[in-house]
Each structure stands twice: as C-alpha cells, then as structure tokens.
Amino acid sequence: MKAKITRELLRDLKPASAVIDIIDTDLRGFIARMSPSGTITYGIRYSNQDGRQCRYSLGRTFPATTVSAAREEARIVLGKIAAGMDPAEDERAKRRQVxxxxxxxxxxxxxxxxxxxxxxxxxxxxxxxxxxxxxxxxxxxxxxxxxxxxxxxxxxxxxxxxxxxxxxxxxxxxxxxxxxWGAIQSHPLSSVKMLREPGGKVRWLSDDEEVRLRAALTAREARERACRTSANEWRAARKYDLLPALAQGQFVDHLRPMVLLSLNTGARQGELTKLRWESVDLDNAVMTFKGDTTKSGSTRHIPLNSEALDTLRTWKKQSTGLIVFPGRSGGELVEVKTAWANLLKEAKIGAFRWHDMRHHFASRLVMAGVDLNTVRELLGHSDLKMTLRYSHLAPEHKAAAVQKLMKTK
Structure with missing residues (x-):
C-alpha cells in the first residue's frame, strides 16, 4: 500500500497472514514492512546500477525507532545510493566474507x-x-x-x-x-576439468575363486555354530541363560544369505540392506527393488533362481521384522566391511570388492549366452553402454570362441 508513513498509521496497522509493505509517499524509496507476527521494520527499495530492484533493511523497528528518525536515516542511505553505493550488495559481501x-x-x-x-x-x-x-x-x-x-x-x-x-x-x-542462493557471485570450479579415468578392469571370480568363497562361507558358519555350542555349555554349567541355538539348516547371520543373493541377482549391497519382505514374492520367485532404493531411481524386478529362492525361504523362517537384513538394533544394516574382509582373507581372494559380485553376475550371464539387453534389464541400467562395461567376457572364454575357427583334421 502507498501512504505517508506516520506514527499513527503504524500504530493502528493490523497484522495479516502475509507481509504488508507500506511505500512512503513523502520520501521515495522509504518503506515500512509489517510481518504476520506484527513486527514492523524500516527499509528502503531502490534500483541498483544494473537496473535490478533491491530491498535493504535499515535494521530499525517501530516503535523503538521513531518514524522521523527512520525517514532521516533512509534519506541518508538513498543519497549514498544516488552516489553509486549499493547497500544490499555490500551486506551480501559481508556475509560472504564469513x-x-x-x-x-x-x-x-x-x-x-x-x-x-x-x-x-x-x-x-x-x-x-x-x-x-x-x-x-x-x-x-x-x-x-x-x-x-x-x-x-x-x-x-x-x-x-x-x-x-x-x-x-x-x-x-x-x-x-x-x-x-546468492552465497557467492560466481562458480569457482567452472574452469576445473575432470580427469580422464582409465578404463577399469571388471573383476569377477574365477571358478576356483568362487569355490573357495563358498567354502569359506560354509566354514565360517560351522565355526560360529561350534562357538555357540561351546558357549552354551559353559553358560549351562554356571546356570546362566543360554544363547539362541544355531541349528543346522539355518544361517548363523546375514552374511552368507547376502553373498548368495548378490552372486545370483547382481544386487548392490545398498539395495539388499534396504530390502523389505514386502518386496520379496517367494510364491512367484521375484524380488523387487523399488525406485527409492536403486541407484538409477527406477524400480527393478529380479527373478530368483533356485539358489536365491532357497536362500530367501530359509532366511525368512529365522527372520523377524519388516527388513530382510536388519542390523542388531532392528534398523537397516549399516555395513559388512569387517565380516567381508575376513571372509576374503580366509578364501585367499584378493582385490575383490562386494560390488564385484555384480560384475561376476553380469559376466557369468554373458558367458552363458544371455543377450546384453536382458543383462541390462537385470542390472537396472538405463544405458546399454554401462552393461558393456559390466559384462566383459573372461579371456579364456574369448579364446574358446576364436578357437572354433580352427578346422578339425
């Protein structure tokens, strides 16, 4: 609203649900603003040298500062603006400094x-x-x-x-x-170029490595069962409460079922830790990774082969809660770094990350003759180029292919 700003006007002004700006008709550029809370602050409105409309608060409020004193301060600041000063930009510069x-x-x-x-x-x-x-x-x-x-x-x-x-x-x-957001004026990294990344070697398990990995998983579970049995014998002798028994046919914890699922579905570790039982259809042998849990943001449906299905059915019998692989507190599992590192050490497998099981899954599919587009869909890639990286064939597989050119005698 436009009006001459006076003590009586500001005193009688009632707050509204939105900000009320009063543009003074006595001094061009002088304004008073009432917030929905009822606070009235003085300020100025002006055009800077670029012609952009700016607002600058004088840092004064009514009635602590009289209208006449605020108008006089506004007159001084507006005079400086006419001389080339930009108080709003100066204020932003001060904030940027700290x-x-x-x-x-x-x-x-x-x-x-x-x-x-x-x-x-x-x-x-x-x-x-x-x-x-x-x-x-x-x-x-x-x-x-x-x-x-x-x-x-x-x-x-x-x-x-x-x-x-x-x-x-x-x-x-x-x-x-x-x-x-106006915190800085220009982007300091605009001229910084990204480094060229060498084409990374896709790592998968050889047949012998996969055998060793599976054997290490089995041996680990056998040790855990033996340790639990020994611990309960010790506790029973002292009449302490026994720990839950680790029966044969059950998994001792989340590690083995997670590894088996990764090998058979190409699931990322983060997708498994966020997986809910509501997304696992054991009757139709399908596991669904919803868009809010996948890297691409797209929902992905993964058919379960017999090993993956048996793994989930067994784990389901001993699992409680909504999360498939919960942490100790019942929430989402954070990480499995220590257990995974110890497992690889026992299996004598080097330079192999959890994510490499995804490479292994894709490579095995391609070597089995599965077309790349199907592999792309199973991995959840939006671009076939990504699938090509994940599905390089093993050298021995390529060698076997070109050997077929040789004529038999």
Whole structure:
C-alpha cells in the first residue's frame, strides 16, 4: 500500500497472514514492512546500477525507532545510493566474507541434500572427509587454482582419478547451489576439468575363486555354530541363560544369505540392506527393488533362481521384522566391511570388492549366452553402454570362441 508513513498509521496497522509493505509517499524509496507476527521494520527499495530492484533493511523497528528518525536515516542511505553505493550488495559481501565451506554445508547444503537427493548424508560425509582441511575457509576464497592444488596433493598421495573426480563433482554441486542462493557471485570450479579415468578392469571370480568363497562361507558358519555350542555349555554349567541355538539348516547371520543373493541377482549391497519382505514374492520367485532404493531411481524386478529362492525361504523362517537384513538394533544394516574382509582373507581372494559380485553376475550371464539387453534389464541400467562395461567376457572364454575357427583334421 502507498501512504505517508506516520506514527499513527503504524500504530493502528493490523497484522495479516502475509507481509504488508507500506511505500512512503513523502520520501521515495522509504518503506515500512509489517510481518504476520506484527513486527514492523524500516527499509528502503531502490534500483541498483544494473537496473535490478533491491530491498535493504535499515535494521530499525517501530516503535523503538521513531518514524522521523527512520525517514532521516533512509534519506541518508538513498543519497549514498544516488552516489553509486549499493547497500544490499555490500551486506551480501559481508556475509560472504564469513560464510565458510563447513558452515554452508552444515546449515544449508546438507539440509537441501537430505530433501532433494537419495544419497544426501553420503554426499555430505564425502565433502566433509575429502575437504576437511578447507572447512574453515570462506566460500569466496575458493578458486580453480586451490582445487587444482588440492587435486595434485591427493593424486600424489595415491588417490585414484575416479575418486578424485567424484569428490570434485560433489564439491561442484555444492558451489552450484551457493551461486544459486546468492552465497557467492560466481562458480569457482567452472574452469576445473575432470580427469580422464582409465578404463577399469571388471573383476569377477574365477571358478576356483568362487569355490573357495563358498567354502569359506560354509566354514565360517560351522565355526560360529561350534562357538555357540561351546558357549552354551559353559553358560549351562554356571546356570546362566543360554544363547539362541544355531541349528543346522539355518544361517548363523546375514552374511552368507547376502553373498548368495548378490552372486545370483547382481544386487548392490545398498539395495539388499534396504530390502523389505514386502518386496520379496517367494510364491512367484521375484524380488523387487523399488525406485527409492536403486541407484538409477527406477524400480527393478529380479527373478530368483533356485539358489536365491532357497536362500530367501530359509532366511525368512529365522527372520523377524519388516527388513530382510536388519542390523542388531532392528534398523537397516549399516555395513559388512569387517565380516567381508575376513571372509576374503580366509578364501585367499584378493582385490575383490562386494560390488564385484555384480560384475561376476553380469559376466557369468554373458558367458552363458544371455543377450546384453536382458543383462541390462537385470542390472537396472538405463544405458546399454554401462552393461558393456559390466559384462566383459573372461579371456579364456574369448579364446574358446576364436578357437572354433580352427578346422578339425
């Protein structure tokens, strides 16, 4: 509304559900704003040198500051604006001086990530860990040279090109939001190019390695049963409460069923830890990974072969709750790093990650003659190019193929 701002006008003004702006007719640019809570603050409205409409708060409220005193202060500031000053930009510059990477991440970006991405906590944790030495650095101090220096140091310390690229990609996303939200004026990583990543070798298990892995799983379960039996004998002798028995035909914990499912379905570890029993159809032998749990965001239906189906049926009998593989507290399982590392050590298998079981699944399918498009659908890839990477054939399999060109004598 337009009116001459007076003490009587502001005193009689009633708050509404929305902000009320009063544009003074006595001094052009002088305004008073009433919030829905009833607080009245003085400010000015003006056009900057770029012609953009700006609003600047004088930091004064009614009735603590009289209308005449506020109007006089507004007159002084408007005079400075006429001389080329931009108070709103100066205020933003002051805020940028003290807004550090860590503060922006904690107070703004992490919250945005949590609402707008499925892996928000993971991205925030990556940023904190990767750029820990720069968390106290103001955002406006970041530039391409600083990032190039950081990258060189990390590469010298042994960080791979792919990991370096992922870290910089995460930081690039943060600065994109910082520019969008006015925390900084320009993107400091706009000229930083990503490193070329060497084509990674797809790792799968040889026949002998798979035999050793399965044997290690069986041996581990036998040891756990023996340890439980021994522990209960000790407790019984002392009349302590016994621990739950580990019967034959049951799994001792989540590790073996998770490994068997990964080998037979190509499921990611994160997909398995988020899996609910409602997504497992044992009657029709189908397991569903819903879009909010998959990397691509698309729902994927995986048919269960006999081993995967038997595994889930057995595990179902001894499982309670809604989560297929719950942690000790009953919530989602966090990680299996220690158990997995010990298993590989016992099986004498090196350089093999949990995710490599996904490569193993895809490679075995291709070597069995399954067409690439079907493999793509089972893996949940939107692009066939990704499937090609996951489904390279073993050298001995290629050798057997070209050997067929030889004429038999």
């Amino acid at each position: 807004l550090t990477l860590g503060k922006f991440l904690d107070e703004q970006y992490a919250k945005w990530l949590q609402v707008n991405t499925r892996t928000g906590p993971h991205i925030a944790a990556r940023l904190k860990a990767s750029f820990s030495e720069h968390l106290d650095r103001p955002l406006h101090e970041f530039n391409a040279w600083l990032i190039e220096k950081w990258r060189s140091e990390k590469m010298k310390a042994g960080m791979s090109a792919s990991t370096t690229n992922r870290n910089i990609t995460a930081l690039r996303g943060l600065f994109s939001r910082a520019v969008e």
